[in-house]
Amino acid sequence: MQASASGRIGSVRTATRAVETAQGWQVEGEKIFISGGDQDMTPRILHLVLARSGDQASGVRGLSLFLVPSHDDDGNRLPVTITRIEEKMGLHASPTCQMTFDAAPAELLGIEGEGLRAMFTMMNHARLDVALQGVAHAARATAIARAYTATRRQGRDGVTLDAHADVRRMLDDAETLAMGGRALVHLAMVEMERGEHPDLVDFLTPVCKFTCTEAGVTAANLGMQALGGYGYLREYRIEQTLRDARVAAIYEGTNGIHAATLAGRLLRNAGGAAATAFARFLAEAPEALDVWQRARTVLLEAEDPAPAADAFMRLTAHAALVVVWQRFRAAADHAPDPQRLRHLAKRAAARAPLLMRHYADLVVLERAEASSCGQRPGCRAALGNPGGPVPSDRGGFKPRRSVATGSPAPAR
Amino acid sequence: MQASASGRIGSVRTATRAVETAQGWQVEGEKIFISGGDQDMTPRILHLVLARSGDQASGVRGLSLFLVPSHDDDGNRLPVTITRIEEKMGLHASPTCQMTFDAAPAELLGIEGEGLRAMFTMMNHARLDVALQGVAHAARATAIARAYTATRRQGRDGVTLDAHADVRRMLDDAETLAMGGRALVHLAMVEMERGEHPDLVDFLTPVCKFTCTEAGVTAANLGMQALGGYGYLREYRIEQTLRDARVAAIYEGTNGIHAATLAGRLLRNAGGAAATAFARFLAEAPEALDVWQRARTVLLEAEDPAPAADAFMRLTAHAALVVVWQRFRAAADHAPDPQRLRHLAKRAAARAPLLMRHYADLVVLERAEASSCGQRPGCRAALGNPGGPVPSDRGGFKPRRSVATGSPAPAR
Structure with a gap:
């Protein structure tokens, strides 16, 4: 299932991980803003997931692309779970999902480490x-x-x-x-x-x-x-x-x-x-x-x-x-x-x-x-806080915490 | 209750009428796009209604302003009826109503014929x-x-x-x-x-x-x-x-x-x-x-x-x-x-x-x-039909007919 850009780029940062086991690859982690993360139109959904197969230091070269099915061949649900469906302004025919993969069986697509490309x-x-x-x-x-x-x-x-x-x-x-x-x-x-x-x-x-x-x-x-x-x-x-x-x-x-x-x-x-x-x-x-x-x-x-x-x-x-x-x-x-x-x-x-x-x-x-701002000392700092002190009690929201990482989810 | 501009201007065209009877003024007709045309927050709503008190030939000088209550002093509903509540993109705290006045008791506000002013x-x-x-x-x-x-x-x-x-x-x-x-x-x-x-x-x-x-x-x-x-x-x-x-x-x-x-x-x-x-x-x-x-x-x-x-x-x-x-x-x-x-x-x-x-x-x-268009014969006519034949079956709507007049309600 095609993920949204936020989901994909987010995947790099929320560090979805892939581990090769005796039973094959398994994917673990959280994804946000996944368009059509679940639906009832087909018995099975194949998720295209970018996950880190190398260590953290490997950077983008450690990212690989995987195919992660929602159900096995017998129709049993695999550990691919929808944790939230977003309420949006529109696009209501397309469920936007937050999901977790909990050691979900995965198939490597293409070459290991070539996922981002x-x-x-x-x-x-x-x-x-x-x-x-x-x-x-x-x-x-x-x-x-x-x-x-x-x-x-x-x-x-x-x-x-x-x-x-x-x-x-x-x-x-x-x-x-x-x-x-x-x-x-x-x-x-x-x-x-x-x-x-x-x-x-x-x-x-x-x-x-x-x-x-x-x-x-x-x-x-x-x-x-x-x-x-x-x-x-x-x-x-x-x-x-x-x-x-x-x-x-x-x-x-x-x-x-x-x-x-x-x-x-x-x-x-x-x-x-x-x-x-x-x-x-x-x-x-x-x-x-x-x-x-x-x-x-x-x-x-x-x-x-x-x-x-x-x-x-x-x-x-x-x-x-x-x-x-x-x-x-x-x-x-x-x-x-x-x-x-x-x-x-x-x-x-x-x-x-x-x-x-x-x-x-x-x-x-x-x-x-x-460039005129760059030459004047303190100019950027002066512009850094639009409108003075931030009225944090007026925005009407609390930053949501990511389930998997405990840190605020990526914004864009 | 304050009406929206469309309602007010529409009132002139849908010809809400006011007749003076032995029991006082009565208003009859239909209004559309009335913001807060009904609500449950107060026991009574006072509608400000522009209605024709003179004959059709009197033009704007035949329009007067009336106060039309939704209920009488004993709390009985008067013939002021909500015939439709619009489904809108937003502004959901404000019910947008279509309503009819069926010989509803009314009080003249100001001077007869000075309603539009x-x-x-x-x-x-x-x-x-x-x-x-x-x-x-x-x-x-x-x-x-x-x-x-x-x-x-x-x-x-x-x-x-x-x-x-x-x-x-x-x-x-x-x-x-x-x-x-x-x-x-x-x-x-x-x-x-x-x-x-x-x-x-x-x-x-x-x-x-x-x-x-x-x-x-x-x-x-x-x-x-x-x-x-x-x-x-x-x-x-x-x-x-x-x-x-x-x-x-x-x-x-x-x-x-x-x-x-x-x-x-x-x-x-x-x-x-x-x-x-x-x-x-x-x-x-x-x-x-x-x-x-x-x-x-x-x-x-x-x-x-x-x-x-x-x-x-x-x-x-x-x-x-x-x-x-x-x-x-x-x-x-x-x-x-x-x-x-x-x-x-x-x-x-x-x-x-x-x-x-x-x-x-x-x-x-x-x-x-x-002005260059004005000088060339047929220029305005050529522009009069944007995009060629109008695909009337593609717009997905039928013009709504006004209950009171039988003609399509005014658009804007």
Whole structure:
């Protein structure tokens, strides 16, 4: 059963252990945020578990991947136990479980010590899958809002809601997010299948994950707003889309982590090969390339790219979408509704320079603020405690303690 | 009992009627989206109802305000019936009711035919109240996120989450939204009490409603993101803040309606007196005033301000917040944590020019697109059907029919 990113990364820290016995491998430890950790749809669940097969000092080279069944071949429950099912904002069709493995029989998958590499291969696929969830949420929100606003009449002149300029803006924005996101993931997945530009796939993967999951939430918000009060009711289903979409920006690595990866590792490692592959991709949109390259240089010169990572991710997404919408526009004659596609492409092309300039300037600003802070003694310390003393009695929660380790479970 | 904006405006259209009989006034008709339409906390509920006391041709001058009790003095139920309680995304402590009045005894409030004026007086108060709900949601989200990220440790170096640059960005943004919004509503409410600048209050009211309810949603999203996976769980309560905050952008007039009011009536009526009052308010921030005045001129020259209304509202909000943060900065020595307030003020001041330029350019762009569309024959028609044929079987809803009128209930 596929685990969520938090579960997987958490697994490294909560130190699930694997021991080889005379009866084969056994896994022991605790996992959190396991999607579909249990269900009644199949007689048996096969858990894919990353566990430490070497000693603690072996680091990531001591992690191996295991297959851990919930039941044996005779249907008897094995020591794989659900200790908690989380109550969530949405995603109610997917039980999110906390579970313990108590010397559970396991089968080694692949090579011992190569577990993390295998896991990351799967996670890169999973990140594009989650990006597609965002696309689906955006498309679903657009469909609900279109259908509703095309029939509901509003205002003194009795026109349908979608004839109002502000509603039209929201429908256009939502559809642009859905279509642009879908094309972006399509590009990344085709490149992944082809295998000719792995650096470009590396670069596009966090961009897709961040951009499309944000698109899902934004489009759901726009769609709900287009429905007005009815959008807030369960009956029209768009509030479910919003609740379900929200988690996609969090799981499979929070969007903040993907932004940090982009601004850090993917700009710098291997001589910036991934970023260079992306620059080649942008070559067909010279103005977008120019803006993006300058921001890339600013970040490469920054001591710490983290403060500007969010702005740089947004700039990168808008630059990539310039290429996407140019291609849409060039192919518009083949669309079911060429006029509509041309309208959206033209609209996107007109807005992209404004958005890119905004985020490029924000990259420069964040970088300047971070370096000016770095030069003034005590500056970071002064910012270290947002809002003064922490009112610990006001947050309304107690950090949960991990059953297995006694320490607070990892947050993200 | 205070009704929601949809209910009130709907009342005009669903034509709740009032008839004067020998036993006094009686009200008949249907109301939708009535907040707290029924509850068990008090033995009697007094409904404030706008109803038509004149004939249909009398227009708004035929609307009067009535007090309609749910029970008589002996505790007997009067013909005031709840026909439905809505299932909503959030706001579960407030039952949202559909109700019918069937010749219910009523008491005229104020002067016959002056009902709408009385209602609007109350609604302007209510809009600032809803703006404060947004402020409260933003402040609550900030408090939860601060408390959580100050204690939860994350990453290899074991620092608390709030030491990470991207988390700090989210905390700063959320707190800036909460503080800026609170100060903006404070300004408007003080002016309302003083009564010296009613034009400024008229102008600031939709700005507060739009800006602060957006702030509530945005800060709740930021706070949830700062908590990561735990933010999506009910246990940490921030998902409730997000669900509850979302409705504030919809009720008391959707934010789109407030943006349209600002770009339309408040820029144009009475020689633009409200906008001129706002320009005087901006005088202490000359650069913000300059950007805003140019956008105001663009909108005044536009045939139809509606397409640019959203961008103009956002520009206006950012301009107003420049004044707010200048005042915060000037008064920082008196704050509980002067260093923190100065940090947020400096940060806001650095970002405001970027945001204002972005939305000012978007105003120009929206206006240019709208007028170029107006000149090309068939352009509006081509845009009138977003996404081609409407897949009416995919939206998953049937328009609900109003019990009283047989026509679909008003949407927003």
